[in-house]
Amino acid sequence: MFDDLRDLYQEVIFDHNRNPRNFRVMESADRKVEGFNPLCGDRLTLFLKINGDVIEEASFQGSGCAISTASVSLMTEIIKGKTEAEAEELFKQFHEMTTGKDEHFNLEAIGKLAVLAGVREYPARVKCATLAWHTLDAALKNEQQSISTE
């Protein structure tokens, strides 16, 4: 019945929505930033543990749609062990993948985040996918206030 949506709602997304990874409060976090999308009410808190310039651990709390939950869940997995510079580069690639005019992002670097590429066909949903990354960006820039994608 929802055949048209198979590119957007891939099974991986349903899986992460049902069982989000790293879904917990991190008491010992070095960075804690809130992200909010006022359009749909998606709200998340991202926690990072940083050692030197390496992201040792990432977790999150909050509620959102399947796209935004899967996006932040996948993000916390993929940034673990990356340097801050590497994470910023991933953000750039992810941004390119979800909003870019042509598909010039680095597929290899993006890895399993590629399941979110489908949002580019759904402009109303791009912000759901990018909220996590904007929040990460703010956390890496050490902006402790809440950020908003609007």
Add this chain to the structure above:
Amino acid sequence: MTGFDVDKIRQDFPILAEKIRNKPLVYLDNAATCHKPQTVIDSIVHLYSHDYANVHRGVHTLSVRSTDLFESARTKVKDFINARSDKEIIFVKGATEAINLVAQTYGKANIQKGDEIIITAMEHHSNIVPWQMLCEQTGAILKVAPINLQGELIYEEFEKLLNAKTKLVSVVHMSNALGTINPVKQIIATAHAKNIPVLLDGAQAIPHMTVDVQELDCDFYVFSGHKLYGPTGVGVLYGKQALLEAMPPYQGGGDMIRKVTFAETEYNTLPYKFEAGTPDIAGVIGLGAAIDYLNTIGMDNIAAHEAELLAYATEKALAIKGLRIIGEAEHKGAILSFVLDKIHPHDIGTMLDSLGIAIRAGHHCAMPVMDFYEVPATARASFAMYNTKAEIDVLMNGITSLIEVFG
């Protein structure tokens, strides 16, 4: 319902023949804005093709024709809500501008530091923020009458808020987030007993029921044309003439003046005093055409048809496991707001869209209502006169299927 033929009505709305993602459009976002019958579209095309010029300005033929059409639309609005006089009908951009106008003119002139303005917990942002702005400017205080879990105003609590400091009650006639129809006649009587004027936000109510401002005895009534089958860009502020006369103007400019010198300006009479600048001429004339159309159908027929749709949709929705209706007031208009267990409204919206179904997913510009129900957002199906039970079946099948897909 004599003579109400939904199939015939559907023929009058060209957009309803549109295919969305290769499926017939099922348009259930009427509370956000509703579609236009051919006669409204034609009235605008005809205006620009044959009669258009600026209004109130010229002696030439087209200006006279335009002005006549424009002013006759004002009379149509007056008759539609049963105002006493054309002078009480002010054309504005929409409900939002109308409320801002009252806040910045009536409000500034009559509301001072320490005075109180009463709204309810189910207001649209457009009936919250203009009052907050006024309070910031004047030092007045905004008080909020609470609602119960059904989404109904708790009347005793509302009554308790009224006191000698209360200078205005501003309430929604029908809530866009919950569908609740407020007991506005009673609210007005209660407030008037204490000499407190009442503004009704009729943005949602006006397309669904007969509104008689004299019978209600409201002091102000506001609505938007685009939710009443008319064009965007035009709305109405109704005000009792004596109140409007006493209010200072809103914006300065052309049309709202009688005489201007650099030393002083004499303001124009009602309703022009509040209509500075070239108005939305086509919008106003299109709104007049929408009212003509509504009069051929009959507001009572529309209300009866929509009540049937709402009852049908509510019954079907209650049978879906994991669906919770947000807003279960006893007295309710054609709005079905709901949430699904573990499925975000935004996902519901995208999934239904792929089936050609347009609903609204979000906070409906009523964030305090969302906070009250502790949900980030809801999905909302809102019905209009052209909707059918068959469309509700499509919606409910869609919801059932997407619940399966989400697992």
